[in-house]
Amino acid sequence: MPIAKPEMHFFICNSYRVSGQAQGACNSKEAGDLLAYLETEILDRGLDAQVSGCGCLKVCTEGPVMVVYPAGKWFGQIDEEKVDAILDALEDGEDTSELEID
Numbered sequence: 001m002p003i004a005k006p007e008m009h010f011f012i013c014n015s016y017r018v019s020g021q022a023q024g025a026c027n028s029k030e031a032g033d034l035l036a037y038l039e040t041e042i043l044d045r046g047l048d049a050q051v052s053g054c055g056c057l058k059v060c061t062e063g064p065v066m067v068v069y070p071a072g073k074w075f076g077q078i079d080e081e082k083v084d085a086i087l088d089a090l091e092d093g094e095d096t097s098e099l100e101i102d
């Protein structure tokens with residue numbers, strides 16, 4: 001049976017290491033709360049998107065870090081305000097390069 005594949009898939013780094021411990025820059029900057037915030041925003045906006053936490057994305061100094069596929073866009077130092085701006089831009093098909101990690 002085919003699975004439902006979303007149009008977009010967001011990953012927020014929750015700093016997981018091989019040991020399974022959530023440590024590191026993103027987790028210490030409330031990435032877990034941002035994961036819940038993003039999930040709520042996705043539902044409120046009715047976007048065909050999935051949200052997942054993930055392990056370290058190896059750009060810790062940019063944390064908290066979020067990536068979205070299939071666009072392959074990387075965003076750093078995210079907070080609720082920046083998540084809103086990113087979602088607004090993606091919904092409107094606007095350029096997000098000013099919000100992305102260089």
Ligand code: FES
Nearest residue numbers: 013024026057060
């Ligand atoms: S801990 Fe998030 S990018 Fe490394």
